[in-house]
Amino acid sequence: xxxxxxxxxxxxxxxxxxxxxxxxxxxxxxxxxxxxxxxxxxxxxxxxxxxxxxxxxxxxxxxxxxxxxxxxxxxxxxxxxxxxxxxxxxxxxxxxxxxxxxxxxxxxxxxxxxxxxxxxxxxxxxxxxxxxxxxxxxxxxxxxxxxxxxxxxxxxxxxxxxxxxxxxxxxxxxxxxxxxxxxxxxxxxxxxxxxxxxxxxxxx
Amino acid sequence: xxxxxxxxxxxxxxxxxxxxxxxxxxxxxxxxxxxxxxxxxxxxxxxxxxxxxxxxxxxxxxxxxxxxxxxxxxxxxxxxxxxxxxxxxxxxxxxxxxxxxxxxxxxxxxxxxxxxxxxxxxxxxxxxxxxxxxxxxxxxxxxxxxxxxxxxxxxxxxxxxxxxxxxxxxxxxxxxxxxxxxxxxxxxxxxxxxxxxxxxxxxxxxxxxxxxxxxxxxxxxxxxxxxxx
Numbered sequence: 001x002x003x004x005x006x007x008x009x010x011x012x013x014x015x016x017x018x019x020x021x022x023x024x025x026x027x028x029x030x031x032x033x034x035x036x037x038x039x040x041x042x043x044x045x046x047x048x049x050x051x052x053x054x055x056x057x058x059x060x061x062x063x064x065x066x067x068x069x070x071x072x073x074x075x076x077x078x079x080x081x082x083x084x085x086x087x088x089x090x091x092x093x094x095x096x097x098x099x100x101x102x103x104x105x106x107x108x109x110x111x112x113x114x115x116x117x118x119x120x121x122x123x124x125x126x127x128x129x130x131x132x133x134x135x136x137x138x139x140x141x142x143x144x145x146x147x148x149x150x151x152x153x154x155x156x157x158x159x160x161x162x163x164x165x166x167x168x169x170x171x172x173x174x175x176x177x178x179x180x181x182x183x184x185x186x187x188x189x190x191x192x193x194x195x196x197x198x199x200x201x202x203x204x
Numbered sequence: 205x206x207x208x209x210x211x212x213x214x215x216x217x218x219x220x221x222x223x224x225x226x227x228x229x230x231x232x233x234x235x236x237x238x239x240x241x242x243x244x245x246x247x248x249x250x251x252x253x254x255x256x257x258x259x260x261x262x263x264x265x266x267x268x269x270x271x272x273x274x275x276x277x278x279x280x281x282x283x284x285x286x287x288x289x290x291x292x293x294x295x296x297x298x299x300x301x302x303x304x305x306x307x308x309x310x311x312x313x314x315x316x317x318x319x320x321x322x323x324x325x326x327x328x329x330x331x332x333x334x335x336x337x338x339x340x341x342x343x344x345x346x347x348x349x350x351x352x353x354x355x356x357x358x359x360x361x362x363x364x365x366x367x368x369x370x371x372x373x374x375x376x377x378x379x380x381x382x383x384x385x386x387x388x389x390x391x392x393x394x395x396x397x398x399x400x401x402x403x404x405x406x407x408x409x410x411x412x413x414x415x416x417x418x419x420x421x422x423x424x425x426x427x428x429x430x431x432x433x
Contacts, residue, residue, distance in 0.1 A: 103402040110394040140271045140314040142325040145425050166420020166427065167413045175226065175412050176404045192404055200401055 026150045026157040027121040029066065030132045034116060037062050041108065055105045063104070068151065068158035069097040075160065076173040080181045088186050095193035100169070102200050107164075114138050128152040228342055229411060235344040239407055242349055246389075251396075254389035268312045269387045274323070275304045275311025276367060283365075284326035288334040296321050325421055329358025333422035342411055350414035 024032070037058060041047050046054040073093040074081045084092060119133040129151050135143040147163040161170040180189040226232065258266065282297030300316040300323065308315045317323060332354050333339070340353030351359060363369070368384070371377040403409030420427050 099402070103398065106398050106401050110398075139317050140267060140274055140323065142323050163420075165417060166425055167416045171416065172409060172412045173404075176408050179408065180404065196404055 023152075023156050025121070026123075026130050026148075026152075027118065027132045029157055030134060030148055030150075031118045033062060033066060034118075034134065037108075038111070038116075041111070042113070050109075052105055052109070055108060056101060059101055059105055059108070064097075064101070066157070066159055068153070068160050069093050069100075071151070071158070071160040072096065072100070072170055075170045076177055077181075078174055078178065080178065080186065083181075084186045088190065091190050092186070092193070095190060095197060096173075098197045099193060099200075102197070117143065130157075228339075228415060230341050231343065235342065236407060238344040238346055241346065242344065245347065250385075250389050251393075254386055254393060257386050258390045258393060266387065266390065269383065270391065271304070271308070271314045272311045273384050273387070274314070275301060275308070278304070278323070279367075280362070280365060281324050281326045284328060284331045285324065287331045288326070293324055297324055297326075327355075327358055328361040329355035329418070330422050332358055333418070339415070339418065342415065350410060352415075352418070355418060 040058050040062070041055070044054060044058070047058070070089075070093050073089070073096045076096065077084070077092070081089070115137045117135040117137055119135065121130060121132060123130040129149075132148040132150060134146040134148070136146065137143050144165050145163070148159050149161040149163070150157045150159050161168055163169070177189060180192055184191075229235065261269075278297045278301040282294045282301070285291075285294035285297060300321045301311075303316040303319065303321065304311045304314055307313075314323070329352075337354050339355065343351045343353055343356050345351050345356060345359070348359065368377065368380055371380060399406060399410060399413075
């Protein structure tokens with residue numbers, strides 16, 4: 001009997017980790033990832049020397065796993081998403097992801113030790129769609145707000161939009177995407193995105 | 205002057221004929237014309253000057269310059285907060301001005317931020333927005349860039365009341381204006397590079413970002429959520 005109890009205890013402690021660590025709360029996740037990345041950048045000599053490739057490497061390893069690029073691409077496409085074939089969707093998502101990562105790297109490269117203010121999450125524990133608010137503080141200017149829209153999935157919380165200073169990245173691509181699809185179809189948009197990514201690649 | 209007006213009207217008329225249908229931007233043809241002009245001006249004059257300015261001056265000094273102009277601006281940020289019925293915020297802005305003008309040595313140091321008096325972002329365009337004036341058509345202003353009919357009128361009021369215009373002698377006033385403009389453009393160098401990289405069509409990307417940003421500012425960063433679907 002005592003042995004059974006001990007086994008049960010061990011099972012509880014060892015095999016069923018506490019719920020909190022099984023799925024980190026969205027605001028805690030944003031905070032830990034942000035601080036980790038900022039710390040890595042501050043310490044990395046190559047990045048400090050201006051290596052964009054190394055910076056992208058860090059983003060791909062640390063930040064990307066927490067983003068749902070399929071959802072982001074679908075939102076940016078709006079109604080046109082339904083017109084795309086599975087193959088087109090795959091390519092759109094891949095190209096859009098590359099573009100966003102590059103943009104993100106550019107924004108991070110401009111970062112210079114500003115302080116963060118991680119706002120407490122205003123959501124119910126049962127919510128599956130929340131916004132995590134972070135503010136970047138800089139003396140002499142209004143703080144810049146970063147709002148992460150996040151959705152709960154089986155694989156943890158995933159970001160599906162970022163608002164910088166009230167500007168939604170996903171919403172901002174909507175008109176561009178719609179105009180291009182109207183003018184030259186989904187394939188035209190894929191071509192434009194490829195061209196854009198290639199030109200950014202060459203610049204570096 | 206009359207000739208300039210005629211040219212603008214002509215551009216406006218031809219612009220109207222070539223729009224391709226964004227309801228927020230009925231003057232797109234005209235706007236794109238002004239946009240091209242602004243881009244040329246920026247590429248050949250504003251950006252090189254701002255880049256040289258940034259290279260020449262230590263970040264610390266540039267930040268003093270920003271603080272100095274920002275401090276004067278705080279008076280009107282306060283006025284706008286009061287006009288929008290946000291008395292507490294207005295008092296915060298004027299307290300900032302009082303502390304920074306004295307302890308902060310004529311505004312060169314933003315001591316108020318360190319003491320917990322946060323800087324706000326307000327202008328007359330936002331005040332009109334709070335008073336439920338719609339944005340009207342999107343407008344690109346020569347030299348100044350993205351605006352709307354409402355925000356453009358707001359900018360006219362902003363400039364009219366700005367105390368910098370009262371500075372004499374004229375040469376000093378013009379130098380201050382020049383410094384303010386160059387410093388502002390220098391602050392935007394990172395942002396404009398980002399825009400360059402992120403956008404497929406810079407005109408559209410910038411327009412949509414501007415309209416989103418202004419909407420957010422009018423609601424002080426908490427606009428009613430528009431659910432994307």
